[in-house]
Amino acid sequence: MASIGQIIFWGIIILIFIVGGFIILLLSIAFTRYQSIVQSKDTFPVGNITQDIILDCTFDPSSVNGKLATDATVTWTKDGLGGVVYFYQDRTAQLQNQNSQFRNRAELFPNAIATGNASLLLRRITMEDSGTYRCGVSAPSGHGTVSIQLRVAAYSAPSFTETDSTLTAEANTWFPKPNVTWSDHSGNILNDNTSLFTNYMGISRVLSRLKQPVLLNESYTCLIQNNLVKSVSNATITGTGVLGTTSFTFNMSPVLLPEWLSLLISLHPLLCWRF
Incomplete structure (x- = not known):
């Protein structure tokens, strides 16, 4: 027959497993909810120099309290650079603070914002375009950011x-x-x-x-x-x-x-x- 000490010991072990499992479940739920707000299907794309590329970014387009997905604010930035790559607010582009590297080369798909599409079209990419981009969205459904690491290569079929x-x-x-x-x-x-x-x-x-x-x-x-x-x-x-x-x-x-x-x-x- 198990002693009282053994019963207490195993009781504590079981309690630790239960509490640990509960904490993991809560973290998993929180992480999943956060991930569902803004996400990308391709976080490590490879672009072909001089060609165009789309950096994928989507968000939950649900309406909340009468506000629509078209009221979302979308901010694209690149690590290590001042200014923005692209900024969308009040249903229009706000490019006063756009970094000169992306002038006339970066754009969103305004008609697709309503469906939760905040992807960035980057035209005529160069070697200098490689790096980490961040797509931040503030929408009626919530807020979030996703990082996308663009690698630039050159390739052609023989x-x-x-x-x-x-x-x-x-x-x-x-x-x-x-x-x-x-x-x-x-x-x-x-x-x-x-x-x-x-x-x-x-x-x-x-x-x-x-x-x-x-x-x-x-x-x-x-x-x-x-x-x-x-x-x-x-x-x-x-x-x-x-x-x-x-x-x-x-x-x-x-x-x-x-x-x-x-x-x-x-x-x-x-x-x-x-x-």
Whole structure:
């Protein structure tokens, strides 16, 4: 039979677990409610230099006490910069304090505010646009802020040519510097001769040739990747040229991987690109 001391001891242990579980439940509910006010579907986007990008930000568009979502105030800022990226209040843009870096390049979607869409369109992005952005919303349904870390890269699909049974891939813009790997339809790694021509901005043009002769009606895969972007291109040799298709995937991790580790991951069939 258990002693009184043992009963008290185990009673205290059980009580600690109950109280701890209750505290965790309250914190979980509070955190969930906070998260539901303002959120983003993509907090680590990768933009392509000179292209436009949308930084996703949404909020609860519920009406409260007669006030509508269109009465929301939306503030976009960027860490380390003075002024605002974009400021929306009283159903119109208020850009008197806008940082000059974003003048005529940043805008919201005013007609979508009513649906809880506070996303930012950033036009013609540059390397200087990379960094942490904050979307703050004050709406009838509540207040909240979400952080979005924009990474800027340069990437393009390669074009393929075949001359005298030599297959060549050329991609005009890549940043950071990429690695290139070729394989056949069975996944066997093939030898190649790859050159990178880098300009003063650090953007590279990729020129890569297979060392071995290619065969008619065979398919070859050209993998171009850095620690932000992975391009997978399938090239099929036809009687009239090369048929090529390309797909892109992006590293969604906030921690950037070393280039040698990214290459190792891409070559290992048991590992995944996303962390």
